Amino acid sequence: MATIYKEFTVDAGIDSVWDALRDFNAVHRRLAPGFVVDCKPSEGGRTVTFANGATAQELLVGIHEGMHRLSYTIAGGKASHHMASAQLLAEGDKRTRFVWITDVLPDSLGDYIDAMMTQGVVVMQRALGGSSEKPAG
Template sequence: MATIQKEILTRASVDQVWDAVRDIGALHTRLVPGFVLDTRLEPGTRIVTFFNGVTVRERIVTLDEERKRLVWAAEGSFLKHHNGSAQVLARGALTCVIWTADFLPDDAAAAIGPLMEAGAEAMKTALDKLAGKS
């Protein structure tokens, strides 16, 4: 199984970042605008439409308030398996989001890697905007 992990650092507070991550229906407005164009909620699931037109069903596996960790499983993509997670941690004076994707087949990394890079850039931009808000 292939794994790709991105670490996004921001000056926004842990609480501000977690509030954006845990808002599972607002990917397109709060966490990764431009990378995600639309998010719709159904019981236990979010339907995510990405900038490239791909729509994926993501089953919410865990929303752990104590660990500030969200886990989801994607369905309906070209992957045989996809498990994603985002965890929010303090890193000194900064906040870090650790975004991990585990997936099959392994050779999908060539497509998933650049997509996650674009998503990480969109996330950093959105989270850095939160740093100026109280």
């Protein structure tokens, strides 16, 4: 199984970053505008369209308010397994660490998912408040 790990910081408090992350059906407006260009809510999930034309049926697995963590999976498509989570950690009052992890099978999809997530990190960092720190992962 390929595991893709992305970590970055934004110059914004955890409450505002969490508000954007947990707004699951507004990903194209609040979290990753321009990377995700459309989002159509569906029962238990959403269908997202990415800037490159790819689409994904993402199902919400859970939102853990106290941990500032959201998890989702992709149904259908080329992956036989896909599980992702995003978790926020406060670094003072005005800075938030964002940790995004995806596990995917087959391993051969790892490079594609990694490239997509790298693009997503750049967009999310800008949308959420920017940072001077280079993303890890």
